[in-house]
Amino acid sequence: MMRKLKKIKITFSEKKGTTYALEWGESENGTTWERHALASNDMPRPELEAAIEMMGLYLIDGCEIMMDAAVVGRSVEVTDIAYEAKTPEVIRIGGVVILQRSGRPLAPHSPWLPLVDELKEAYTRLEAECMRYIDGDRAQGHLFAGMEEAQCTQS
Structure with missing residues (x-):
């Protein structure tokens, strides 16, 4: 079965916390695709967080915003990728950028960026981590796996 990530949307709410909404397609034959969606407040693995943060560099570059790479990590929050x-x-990347001089937020969306070179590698990592999240592999996802095995062997 083939799967392809279509969209990621990350939303923060005071009441609910962070919601990760993922859309993807699945196909048996490569021509007919089923569309699926998942929205969850479960914390992702740190690798997914890092892959999303990496997209901030491409958002800044794609929007031609002059910002030092070291500042991007502190000032850019990626909110969606299509x-x-x-x-x-x-792909198109959207996010919130905190402007350096005024401290005000700006919400840019990049133009459609071709998936080539480093961006393709970064997106491939992001897609793999999203698929792990979809499959239930999340932060502390296997926290009790060892305890369950231990209980089975003690019985």
Whole structure:
């Protein structure tokens, strides 16, 4: 079975915390695709968080915002990523950037960026981590796995 990530949306709410909404397609034959969606407040693995943060560099670059790479990690929050399956493969990244001088937020969306070179590698990592999240592999996802095995052997 083939799976392809279509969209990621990260939303923060005071009441609910952070929600990770993922859309993806699944296909048996590569031509007919089923669309699926998941929205969860479960904390992701740190690797997924890091893959999302990496997209902030491409958001800044794609929007041609002059910002030092060291500042990007502190000032950019990626809020959504959309994948376009048409040829050539492209993605669009959206987020919130805290402007350095005023401290005010700016919410840019990049133009459609071609998936080539480093961006393709970064997106491939992001997609793999999203699929792990979809499959239930999340922060502390296997916390009690060892305890369950121990209980089975003691019985």
